[in-house]
Amino acid sequence: MSAQAQTTPGAVAAPGIATGPEAGAPVLTVDGLTISVRQDGGEAVLVDNLSFALGRGETLALAGESGSGKSLTSLAIMGLLAPGLRVSGGAVRLRDTDLTALPESALRGLRGNRVAMIFQEPMTSLNPILTIGAQLTEAIRAHEPVSKSDARVRALEALKAVRLSQPEKRMTQYPHELSGGMRQRVMIAMALALEPDVLIADEPTTALDVTVQREVLDLLRDLQREHGTAIILITHDMGVVAEMADRVVILKQGQMVEVAPVRDLFAAPKKQYTRDLLAAVPRLGDGSSAQALPEPVSQTPIASLSEVKVRFDIRGGILSRVTHRVHAVENVGFNVYPGETFSLVGESGCGKSTIAKALVGLVPHLGRIELNGHVLGGLSAQDQKALRRDVQIVFQDPMAALDPRMRVGDLVAEPLLIHGIGSSESRRATARELFDRVGLSPDWIDRYPHEFSGGQRQRICIARALALRPKLIICDESVSALDVSVQARVLDLLKSLQADFGVSYLFISHDMAVVENISDRIAVMYLGQIVEMGTRAQVFGNPQHSYTKRLIEAVPVPDPSFERPLRPRLTGDIPSPIYSLGEQPERLLLKNIGDGHLVAVG
Amino acid sequence: MLAYLIRRLVQTALILVGVSFVTFLLLYVLPADPVRQIAGRSATAQTVENIRHQLGLDQPFIVQYANYFSGLVQGDFGRSYLQKTEVGALIASRLPATLLLMLGAIFCELLIGLTLGSIAAIKRGKWIDQLLMVFSFAAVSAPQFVVGLLALYIFAVKLGWFPIGGYGTFAHLVLPSLTLGIMGSGWYSRMMRSSMVDVLRADFIRTARAKGLTRWRVLGRHALPNAILPIIAMIGIDIGLFMSGIVVVESVFGWPGIGQLAWQAIQRVDIPIIMGVTMVSATAIVLGNLLADLITPFIDPRIKLR
Known part of the structure; x- marks a missing residue:
C-alpha cells in the first residue's frame, strides 16, 4: 500500500x-x-x-x-x-x-x-535590534505595495487581533522588553497579518x-x-x-x-x-492511584528551610548604589524528609530554581537552611564541603552539565575524587557499578558524552549525583528536555533508585503532570512565595489557591474527548518581582486547612 | 546615562594619571641620559651639571614627577629639550595630520574588513571564503613598512596614481591610510566572518526569511547590523594598535604627524615630547573606548548604560 x-x-x-x-x-x-x-x-x-x-x-x-x-x-x-x-x-x-x-x-x-510560519523560540525568533512595529510592517510591505503609514495601520490591527495589551506602545518597543508569551503573540500577528x-x-x-x-x-x-x-x-x-x-x-x-x-x-x-x-505521556490523575506516604512528622528532615529569602541587587546612579532589589525568594519554608519526593512547581521566574541554588550554596540567602541538622552558612569551608556530600543536583540540560572533554566514567567518579574517597581503582569500580545501576553498560565508561543520547546523558548525570551516596538529590527540571518516552523511563529510574537507596528528591518542575506522577508532597510557588503546600492528593485532588487551580486547569489534556469547561480567557502577565529599595512584596500567610494542607490566604 | 558618563570620565582621568606616572618612571630609569644628548660629546662635566640643574633633572624622582604633573593638570606639557619650543604647541601643530590619517585608516579597515568578512561568511566553505581568509592572514602578518614600500612602488612609482609622499591633498591620504588600515582589515574580516556566521544561524534570520523578505533585505537589515555589534567595541581598542603603526607609516610616507615627532624624540631622548605624545595617545585610546561604549546602545537597544 x-x-x-x-x-x-x-x-x-x-x-x-x-x-x-x-x-x-x-x-x-x-x-x-x-x-x-x-x-x-x-x-x-x-x-x-x-x-x-x-x-x-x-x-x-x-x-x-x-x-x-x-x-x-x-x-x-x-x-x-x-x-x-x-x-x-x-x-x-x-x-x-x-x-x-x-x-x-x-x-x-x-x-x-x-504560507506563514511561527517558531518554537519566541525569545530568539525576533530581531533584537528592530522594534516590533518595524518587523511587522516589514512583513506586510514585503508582499503588498502599501505605504509605510498604511502598513503601520495594518500592523496595529494585527497586534490588536492577537489581543496584545497596549498595541500602540508595543509597536515602538523592542523584543527584549516583552515577555515570552507576548513575543509569541507578536510572531502570530506577523504570521497572520497577511491572512x-x-x-x-x-x-x-x-x-x-x-x-x-x-x-x-x-x-x-x-x-x-x-x-x-x-x-x-x-x-x-x-x-x-x-x-x-x-x-x-x-x-x-x-x-x-x-x-x-x-x-x-x-x-x-x-x-x-x-x-x-x-x-508514555504523563497525565494528570495518573499519580493519584499510587499510595501516598503518610506525613513523616516523627522523622528529622534532611533539609529544613525556614524564612528563606534570596534577593538580588540592582545598582544604578553615579556611585552604583543599590536602587532596586529582585525579591526572587521570599519567606519560603518547607521540610524534606528522608525517602520522600518533595516538588516545587511554578512558572518561570517564580524562584523555584533559586531555592535549589541557595540549598547548595550557589547564591547567598537570608533565613535558615538546615541540611541534615547543620545550619548552612555558619560553617567553616571544610564543614561546608562535607555537608555538600549529602546534597547533589541534576540539571535540566545533560549536555551542558557534562564536560565534553572528559570520559563519562571520570565524570561519574569525579565527586569521589573531589572529596578524596577511595583509590583510582575503587573509584573506577564504583563508576562501573553506578553505570549498571542507572541502566547503562559498564563497558561504556571510557566513552565521551557526545556518544550518548539525551536520555543516556541524563542517566550519566544521575549516576554522578549518586556517586557520593547523597541523602538529597535536587532534580532541577531534570526531565524537561527529554522526549516523553525517555522521560517516562528516567522517572521510573528515579523512583527505583529512591526505593533502593532511600534518597530524598527535591523535584523542581514546571510540568504539572510530571510533578503529580513523582511527588509525595508539593509546594506551589508564585512570585517567590509558596501559595499552596500539601500532599499530592491535597494539592491535586483539592486545590484551594486560585493560582494552583489555574496551573492545573491550564495543562493540556491528552484526551480529545475532554471538554474544557468554558472559562474567561486568561490574559495578563505575571507581575515583576522587582521592588524599589525599602519596598517589599506583601507577605502571604499560609493557613492550615486540615491535615497539613497549607494555603495562602488573601 | 549622565551618571554613567560622569563615572566613566572619572575613571578616564584616573587611568591617565596612572599612565603619566608609569611612563615618567620608565623614562626616569632609562639608562640613556638626555643631558648628554643636549650638551654634545665635547661638553665638560661642569656644563653637563649646569644643564642638568637647569632642567631640574638633578632633583629626586618624586619632585620631578610632581612638577611635571602640576604642569600637566594646567595643560602644560613642558618644553622640548632640543627644539626649545612648547611641547603642547608642537603636538597641536601635528595632531590634525595624525587624526586625519587615523580616520582614513579606520575607514579603510572597516570598509575592507567588514565587506570581505561578510562575503566570506555568506560564501562559507566555498573557494572565495578560503581565498579571503588567506588574504586576511597575509594582511595580518605583513609588516607595515613592507606593505607601505610595496604600495609606494606599485601605485606611486610604477602606476603614478598617487604622490610618493607628503601631505596636503586627498590623493596624499590614500596610500598611508590603506597601509595603516590593511592590518586591521585582516583582523576585522576574521571577526566579521565569525560574527556573521553566528548571526546567519540565528532564529530571527529564519523568521526574516520565512516572512518572504529578499535575500538582500535579510542580509542588510537583519544580519549585518547584528553582526557588527561585537565589532564596535573593538574599534575603540584599535586606536592603541594604530599608534604603533603610525610611527612606521608616517616615516615611510613622510607624513608630518605626531608619529614622526615621537620617532625623532625617542632617538634623541627628548623626554617632554615622549611624555606628551604618550599622554595624547593614551587620551585618544581611552576616549576611543568610551566613544565605542557610548555608541553601542544606539545600535543595540538591549544595552542600557548605567
Missing part, C-alpha cells in the same frame, strides 16, 4: 473527519515528500515518502519525538531547508502550485504571504509556561475560526495534539507511522509505536 493511498481517504474521502463544512479540496498537499542530507559518499534519507493533505480551516498535527523529521518537513514546505539538505523526492502542492518546483524568487512571494492559507506552527508553545501556553493555544484556535486558516501544528506534546488537532500524523525517524483523525488515534491507536508514545 502506498503512502498516498493511506492518507487521501482521511483527508478527502472523509471530509467530515476534517473539521468544519468548508474542508473540501485540500489547501496544501504533501505527496511522497522525501528529504535527504548530503553526506560523504552519498545521501542519507531523513524524511521518507511523507504524504498528507490539509483542508481549509483544518488543523493537522505532525507529532513525534526528536529526530522524527517533523521540523524538517515544515522547513521543506517553506523552502527553507538548511544548505546540505534537499527535497529529493515528492511534491508539496499549495492548491495547484508545486512549491518544490518553484524558483526561489517565486517561492519568496508565497512565503509569509500564503495566509496555511500557518505552520513549529512547537509554538513548547518554550512557554503552561498558563501562557493555554493563552496562545486559545488564541490560535480563535484566529483559525475567524479566518479559516489551515494549520500544521508540529509538536511533541500529545496533550497539545489532543486539544488542537483534527487529524494527526505520527512520525518516527522520518517515517510516517500512522495517520488518523485525532479521536480515533487516541481511542484506538493502530500501531505499536503510537500506543507506546501515548502510554
Whole structure:
C-alpha cells in the first residue's frame, strides 16, 4: 500500500473527519515528500515518502519525538531547508502550485504571504535590534505595495487581533522588553497579518509556561475560526495534539507511522509505536492511584528551610548604589524528609530554581537552611564541603552539565575524587557499578558524552549525583528536555533508585503532570512565595489557591474527548518581582486547612 | 546615562594619571641620559651639571614627577629639550595630520574588513571564503613598512596614481591610510566572518526569511547590523594598535604627524615630547573606548548604560 493511498481517504474521502463544512479540496498537499542530507559518499534519507493533505480551516498535527523529521518537513514546505539538505523526492502542492518546483524568487512571494510560519523560540525568533512595529510592517510591505503609514495601520490591527495589551506602545518597543508569551503573540500577528492559507506552527508553545501556553493555544484556535486558516501544528506534546488537532500524523525517524483523525488515534491507536508514545505521556490523575506516604512528622528532615529569602541587587546612579532589589525568594519554608519526593512547581521566574541554588550554596540567602541538622552558612569551608556530600543536583540540560572533554566514567567518579574517597581503582569500580545501576553498560565508561543520547546523558548525570551516596538529590527540571518516552523511563529510574537507596528528591518542575506522577508532597510557588503546600492528593485532588487551580486547569489534556469547561480567557502577565529599595512584596500567610494542607490566604 | 558618563570620565582621568606616572618612571630609569644628548660629546662635566640643574633633572624622582604633573593638570606639557619650543604647541601643530590619517585608516579597515568578512561568511566553505581568509592572514602578518614600500612602488612609482609622499591633498591620504588600515582589515574580516556566521544561524534570520523578505533585505537589515555589534567595541581598542603603526607609516610616507615627532624624540631622548605624545595617545585610546561604549546602545537597544 502506498503512502498516498493511506492518507487521501482521511483527508478527502472523509471530509467530515476534517473539521468544519468548508474542508473540501485540500489547501496544501504533501505527496511522497522525501528529504535527504548530503553526506560523504552519498545521501542519507531523513524524511521518507511523507504524504498528507490539509483542508481549509483544518488543523493537522505532525507529532513525534526528536529526530522524527517533523521540523524538517515544515522547513521543506517553506523552502527553507538548511544548505546540505534537499527535497529529493515528492511534491508539496499549495492548491495547484508545486512549491518544490518553484524558483526561489517565486517561492519568496508565497512565503509569509500564503504560507506563514511561527517558531518554537519566541525569545530568539525576533530581531533584537528592530522594534516590533518595524518587523511587522516589514512583513506586510514585503508582499503588498502599501505605504509605510498604511502598513503601520495594518500592523496595529494585527497586534490588536492577537489581543496584545497596549498595541500602540508595543509597536515602538523592542523584543527584549516583552515577555515570552507576548513575543509569541507578536510572531502570530506577523504570521497572520497577511491572512495566509496555511500557518505552520513549529512547537509554538513548547518554550512557554503552561498558563501562557493555554493563552496562545486559545488564541490560535480563535484566529483559525475567524479566518479559516489551515494549520500544521508540529509538536511533541500529545496533550497539545489532543486539544488542537483534527487529524494527526505520527512520525518516527522520518517515517510516517500512522495517520488518523485525532479521536480515533487516541481511542484506538493502530500501531505499536503510537500506543507506546501515548502510554508514555504523563497525565494528570495518573499519580493519584499510587499510595501516598503518610506525613513523616516523627522523622528529622534532611533539609529544613525556614524564612528563606534570596534577593538580588540592582545598582544604578553615579556611585552604583543599590536602587532596586529582585525579591526572587521570599519567606519560603518547607521540610524534606528522608525517602520522600518533595516538588516545587511554578512558572518561570517564580524562584523555584533559586531555592535549589541557595540549598547548595550557589547564591547567598537570608533565613535558615538546615541540611541534615547543620545550619548552612555558619560553617567553616571544610564543614561546608562535607555537608555538600549529602546534597547533589541534576540539571535540566545533560549536555551542558557534562564536560565534553572528559570520559563519562571520570565524570561519574569525579565527586569521589573531589572529596578524596577511595583509590583510582575503587573509584573506577564504583563508576562501573553506578553505570549498571542507572541502566547503562559498564563497558561504556571510557566513552565521551557526545556518544550518548539525551536520555543516556541524563542517566550519566544521575549516576554522578549518586556517586557520593547523597541523602538529597535536587532534580532541577531534570526531565524537561527529554522526549516523553525517555522521560517516562528516567522517572521510573528515579523512583527505583529512591526505593533502593532511600534518597530524598527535591523535584523542581514546571510540568504539572510530571510533578503529580513523582511527588509525595508539593509546594506551589508564585512570585517567590509558596501559595499552596500539601500532599499530592491535597494539592491535586483539592486545590484551594486560585493560582494552583489555574496551573492545573491550564495543562493540556491528552484526551480529545475532554471538554474544557468554558472559562474567561486568561490574559495578563505575571507581575515583576522587582521592588524599589525599602519596598517589599506583601507577605502571604499560609493557613492550615486540615491535615497539613497549607494555603495562602488573601 | 549622565551618571554613567560622569563615572566613566572619572575613571578616564584616573587611568591617565596612572599612565603619566608609569611612563615618567620608565623614562626616569632609562639608562640613556638626555643631558648628554643636549650638551654634545665635547661638553665638560661642569656644563653637563649646569644643564642638568637647569632642567631640574638633578632633583629626586618624586619632585620631578610632581612638577611635571602640576604642569600637566594646567595643560602644560613642558618644553622640548632640543627644539626649545612648547611641547603642547608642537603636538597641536601635528595632531590634525595624525587624526586625519587615523580616520582614513579606520575607514579603510572597516570598509575592507567588514565587506570581505561578510562575503566570506555568506560564501562559507566555498573557494572565495578560503581565498579571503588567506588574504586576511597575509594582511595580518605583513609588516607595515613592507606593505607601505610595496604600495609606494606599485601605485606611486610604477602606476603614478598617487604622490610618493607628503601631505596636503586627498590623493596624499590614500596610500598611508590603506597601509595603516590593511592590518586591521585582516583582523576585522576574521571577526566579521565569525560574527556573521553566528548571526546567519540565528532564529530571527529564519523568521526574516520565512516572512518572504529578499535575500538582500535579510542580509542588510537583519544580519549585518547584528553582526557588527561585537565589532564596535573593538574599534575603540584599535586606536592603541594604530599608534604603533603610525610611527612606521608616517616615516615611510613622510607624513608630518605626531608619529614622526615621537620617532625623532625617542632617538634623541627628548623626554617632554615622549611624555606628551604618550599622554595624547593614551587620551585618544581611552576616549576611543568610551566613544565605542557610548555608541553601542544606539545600535543595540538591549544595552542600557548605567
